[in-house]
Amino acid sequence: MPVAYLQEIFSSVQGEGPYVGCRQVFIxxxxxxxxxxxxxTPTEPQPATCVVEKSPGYRDFVNLANPMTPGQVAEIIRQYYNLSWHHSVSLTGGEPLLHTEYIKDLIKHLPSTRRGIFLETNGTLPDRLTEVITGIDIISMDVKLSSATGTPTPWDLHRHFIKVARQRELYVKIVVTAETKVEELQKAGELLQELAPQAVLVLQPVTPNCGVIAPPVSRVLYLQEQALKIIKNVRIIPQTHLMMGQL
Ligand code: SF4
Known part of the structure; x- marks a missing residue:
């Protein structure tokens, strides 16, 4: 029986990308x-407890001991949330694809939502995605530009990832900062146009953190214009859950 260390489980609205506002259970x-x-996001790999919000929006948290089995997580979800009126279950992180054996088992335990399993991933683990792709319905994949992350962009990993992810509904999210260069955005747009031209490309202005500065609106609009010359569906969507003070 696989086990995993979880940060939190809660029911809220998706705050990013084209599914913004959809009700989801987040793991x-x-x-x-x-x-x-x-x-x-806290990146501690083995937190002692997982925080569960029992009543959506009420901050009535309980701390449950880690690690947890898929059966335990499914039972928590059954106890506190009604999945039948949720859009989907969002597997998020951290990086959920570090836990593929767990995800395969967890999916078997979950009752139905309206749209199934939603995966939020940094798009750097294509082989891991292959292991679980048949159980995933919608993929939100990041392209990690070096100007934003401070780490070289993993172009080859992103290329391989898109080739697997395009079997499912896929959109790509790019966090843009004051440092984002047109050239790297163009390269990302060309990659998407080549491999998954129907996919939506979301430009997400960074929420300032740790000294990373958001671009001015004029710059974000300029970046969108440049991307639109390459790929047809490019949207600017900030992190909306923070605007409403939601988890
Ligand atoms: S991919 Fe980046 S932003 Fe996402 S959890 Fe990892 S370090 Fe944080």
């Missing part, structure tokens, strides 16, 4: 294989 896995300068 946040602990630990990540990447290191982004603007990261606002």
């Amino acid at each position: 946040r896995f602990a630990g990540c294989n990447w290191c982004c300068a603007y990261c606002d």
Whole structure:
């Protein structure tokens, strides 16, 4: 029986990308294989407890001991949330694809939502995605530009990842900062146009953190214009859950 260390489980609205506003149950896995300068997520790989919000929006948290089995997580979800009126279950992180054996088992335990399993991933583990792709319905993949993360962009990993992810509904999210260069955005746009031209490309202005500065609106609009010359569906969507003070 696989086990995993989880950060939190809660029911809320999706705050990013084209599914913004959709109701989801979020399962946040602990630990990540990447290191982004603007990261606002705890990356402790083995937290002692998982925080569960029992009543959506009420902050009535309970701390449950880690690690947890898929059966335990499914039971928590059954106890506190009604999945039948949720859009989907979001597997998020950290990086959920560090836990593929766990995810395969977890999916078997979960009752139905309206749209199934939603994966939020940094797009750097294509072989891991292959292991679980048949159980995933929608993929939100990041392209990690070096100007934003402070780490070289893993172009080859992103290329391989898109080739696997395009079997499912896919959109790509790019966090843009005051340092984002047109050339790297163009390269990302060309990659998407080549491999998954129907996919939506989301430009997400960074929420300032750890000294990373957001670009001015004029710059974000300029970046969108440059990307639109390459790929047809490019949207600017900030992190909306923070605007409403939601998890
Ligand atoms: S990939 Fe996500 S969780 Fe990992 S370091 Fe970057 S922002 Fe944080």
